[in-house]
Amino acid sequence: MIEFKSVTKRYPDGTVAVDALSLTAPTGQITVLVGPSGCGKTTSLRMINRMIELSSGQILIDGTDTAGQDAATLRRGIGYVIQHAGLFPHRTIVDNIATVPMLVGWGRTRARERAYELLERVGLDRRLARRYPAQLSGGQQQRVGVARALAVDPPILLMDEPFSAVDPIVREELQTELMRLQAELDKTIVFVTHDIDEAIRIGDQVAVMRQGGLLAQLAPPAELLAHPHDDFVADFVGRDRGYRALAFSNAQLPALREERTVRLGAALDGDRSGAGDDWLLVVDDAQRPQGWLDLRAGHRDAAADHLELGGTTACRDGSLRSLLDAALSSPAGRGVVIDDTGRLLGTVTAREVLALIEAERERPTSSAGSTEPLEKSTPG
Amino acid sequence: MSEYFTWLLDNAGQVTALFWAHTKLAVIPLLIGLVLALPLGWASRRIPRLYTPMVGLTGLLYTIPSLALFVALPGIIGTKILDPVNVVVALTLYTVALLVRTVADGLAAVPEDVQAAATAMGYRRFRRLVAVELPIAVPVIAAGLRVAAVSNVSLVSVAALIGVPQLGQLFTSGFQLFYFVPIVWGVVLCLLLAFLLDAVILLVARWLTPWTRAAQA
Amino acid sequence: MIDLMLAWLTDPANWTGSDGVPVRTLEHVVYSLVTLAVACAIAVPAGLWIGHTGRGTFIVAGIANGLRALPTLGLLVLFVLIIAPLIGNDLAFVIPSLVALVVLGVPPVLSGTYAGIQNVDPAARDAAYGVGMSGRQVLWRVELPCALPLMFSGLRSATLQIIATATIAAYVSLGGLGRYIIDGQATHDFPQMLAGAVLVAVLALLADLLIAGVQRITVSRGLTGRYRRTAADPPSAGPVAGGAGSEGDRVLDPV
Structure with a gap:
């Protein structure tokens, strides 16, 4: 000391x-x-x-x-x-x-x-x-x-x-x-x-x-x-x-949504007719996310060079920041959450993360995740 | 003290002539040396493979004692032994030896972003050298030139030993007569000349690089 | 002319006796070594002290600039006139010359030593104190080894200056190789003068090479950039562990 x-x-x-x-x-x-x-x-x-x-x-x-x-x-x-x-x-x-x-x-x-x-x-x-x-x-x-x-x-x-x-x-x-x-x-x-x-x-x-x-x-x-x-x-x-x-601030994960996935390099015919969603998550053989595929682009397969790579991923035990960043950076609007080995767990939207942040702020014991308006910088 | 000034007045004509001769013998090699060193220094900067041999060779020149070079030159270039040309050539060699390295290092010290900017604006190689790189290298080159000028003044006096007339003659004649006065005057005038040349180079360099003063002001 | 000089140099008569080449060379070497040693004994401790403490730096600046402008011939002659009458024996002309040689040898060694210490990377000096070296240890283990390149360049300048001035000192009756030039001048024996000039030039070159060699052995390769590569250490050998590989592995080419 x-x-x-x-x-x-x-x-x-x-x-x-x-x-x-x-x-x-x-x-x-x-x-x-x-x-x-x-x-x-x-x-x-x-x-x-x-x-x-x-x-x-x-x-x-x-x-x-x-x-x-x-x-x-x-x-x-x-x-x-x-x-x-x-x-x-x-x-x-x-x-x-x-x-x-x-x-x-x-x-x-x-x-x-x-x-x-x-x-x-x-x-x-x-x-x-x-x-x-x-x-x-x-x-x-x-x-x-x-x-x-x-x-x-x-x-x-x-x-x-x-x-x-x-x-x-x-x-x-x-x-x-x-x-x-x-x-x-x-x-x-x-x-x-x-x-x-x-x-x-x-x-x-x-x-x-x-x-x-x-x-x-x-x-x-x-x-x-x-x-x-x-x-x-x-x-x-x-x-x-x-x-x-x-x-x-680490938070309890919300219920993740299950994401439709396709193997890297697979043909796309079957998936096209799916729900009214334009984005498809591509994973490798070990279920590790590789990137998003834009269905509107009309690709015939999920080849590596068709992927949109912009999104970050959040770890299961990661911070709220990484969770929010994953959601915000994802071209599909859904943040990818993975486990320690990099396997896909599911996705989460920015709205869901924000709800989580709001909930954190309401918890009386935790101050860590809270924010204060910049103008009102009171001594704490 | 009065003895010194009496002697100076009595020998004013001769001392002035010696001072002029000394100035010429020191300055001419300086100018020729600078003119030769610029392209040589530029070349050894442009072609990195040239740098080491060039600097090595000129460094080698510098190791030759002045008296030896004065004496050896007639044998090499076929001049007469008492010819002042020997002194001029020898001092030119020393000046070049000193300045080639200075010019190369001075050009090397031009910041790379400045060179890149000049190239990007469309300067060709030669204009870039003249308009951008040389001006920026002036302070470094001037510093080398000052060293060369001051040591030239000292080296010229050695030539008195092979009978070339200049201020060094005051040393030899003083020694032969075992008489202090001309020796002291010789030393004083040599120092004065060195100081004057130094000041001239300094002023010219300042005049060429107005921005260095702007930065200080 | 050159033939005559070669004839002079190959004439056995010129290689014997008290004015033969071996004796004259030995004289020149001894004068130079002695005066260089004295000059170093004065200049090195002074330079180390000034560089390490930062006190008295004006002395270095003054000496370095002032003495370069002093005409060596004038200095020699002046010293003889001042000192010779005080001695009055055989050494009357030798001592003043040697004093002049020492005086001319001090400034390059002094400013080289001082500049060498001054130029030590401040971060290295800071770290040396920071790991717990005493002032003395910092000087001997960090500052001095790092100052060696500039100290050597000062030593080389001093050596050349001394050898050159010792030649000139033949004019005021010092022995050594300068005698051939001065005596040849007196008798208009040009081949002898030329031979003397060549011998002096060779001596200066050899001395410079010798010091350069010593410098190469003494100065750390970490300072000169002359790195040795071994089979275990190929140029491409990059760091492997810890992700350090992405930092790039800068290996300088040997010069």
Whole structure:
């Protein structure tokens, strides 16, 4: 557990980067610091491992004041991941990962063994071990950065905008990977980002900070979307927060409608005369949805290149957001719901999902799925 | 102190002549070198396979000590040993050696989106070079030119050892007489000339690139 | 002319005695090595210190720009006039020349070392502190190895500058290969001058090649982009696990 107790950072020229910040990053959880540039989020992070010294206040790690410890020793026990990975260009990947083990006096052999282990753990091929950082893509370098931070299995991981220099697709992969790792490792993670979507996606709790190093709101993502504390937070969280909040509410599935299907590649004659519906769902041999077929187009068979592929699918235990999105994105107007193995369960319309959302809002215990009008951003 | 100024007044005519000779010997190679280096640098940028050998070869030239080159050139190009042409040719070679790389790197530093935009607007290769790429590369090329100018001024004085008249003669004659005054004046005037050439290149480069000042203002 | 020079170079008489090619070459090498070593002993620690602490950077800028414009011949002659009267024995002309060589060798090494440290990727430096290295460890394990390419280019400039100026210093009575040029000039022995010029050029080239070789061995391949490929590591070897394959596998061509 990391505790900020009224931490302030004031520079000699008088600017206050962080102003009386108090917050707790609980053990085994991801705490995300998010805010516009200049809000002091990176400064706050860097004060934890004393890359920046605080001006007043205290930072406690598991109850011990960091100020009393030797800075270098403190840092060796805290994993640190930064934006451009900061790999040492003159060292191979394996030696980069082995940096901290070597610093704390493991033997070379043991340090390297550990490095190889971590390379696989962060999803990289062992064959990359003997390469140099410049030979890796940005995303791969960032994975190495994470592996290096994990090398001596520190209980705490500090991540300073680690994924903001890679493209959106890779970023999403890295976020997923981080969440997978976290499920295995249970680290206490403090994560800095300026991307509110990233914060909401990966954070167990999110601290929104504003200019001048002030904490605007500290809350779990769903809470943040549902009840922004003030206009600043509401604004920062964004306009479609009502819709995005649906991602955090799982609902009992409505009764799914049974969908007429046809096998991929099958002839169509028999199905044409069916009910007054223009769309037919095409599945493969394992009942996995492949796409919709427009009967008005007059295709003679359900060949793969006749399919409309636009729709997303929702998982049985997915969120209301994915359910609604499946319905909205489907060319037939019916969202496809599948089970864990990808087999078709049935379909649901947007109207049905909305009814479900309305029902959720009425349940007194749950606030997660609810939305508030943007204009009326009352403190919650 | 007065000894220094008395000497300068007494020898004003000769010192002025030496200063002019020095200026010519330093500037002519600079201009010829620039004219030669532009196409060579452009070529080694256009044809990546040329870059490494070109830069390697010019780098090799740069390793040859100036006095050695002054002396060896008559044997290679058939001039007389005391001919100032040797100095001009040698310094031109050094200038080219320095500038080829600078021009290539300067052109390489032109942002790719700018090049792409120029191409997309219909510039042909040569016009694009003259109208877009060279102007943008001016600051880098000017920086190389300043280094070449300043080192040329120093190198010219070495030619006094093979009897080519310029400010270096103040060093040799001062040494023979074991007399400080002309040596100190030689050093001062060399520094002055280097400073002047540096300033001229800087001003011309500024005049050619008004946008760099706009960005600062 | 070239025939005469070759005749001079192949004449056994020119390869023996105190003014023979081996002795002159040895002199030139010794002067250059000694002054280079002294220059490095001054410039490397100073450059490391200035680069690591960021203090005194104006010294580097001033020295690098100012000394390039100083005429080497003027500097040599001036040093002789100042220092020689203070010594008064056989070394009266040698010491000032050597001092001048050191003075000319310092700036390239100093600015190369300083620039090398300055150019270290700030993210790498930040990460080095972040993983718990002490200031000393950051300097020795990260900054210095990353600064080596620029340090070497400074060293190469200094070496060439010293060898060239040592040649000129023959004019103020220093030994070495420059003697052939200066003495040949005095006696109008052009073949000897040309031979001297060629010998100096060859020496400079060899010295540069030697340092380039040392540089190739010392500098990490991660910095030079000269990567080794093994059978286990073919160019197409992409990451397999974890979906990393979609990130693209950038493998640079060896230069």
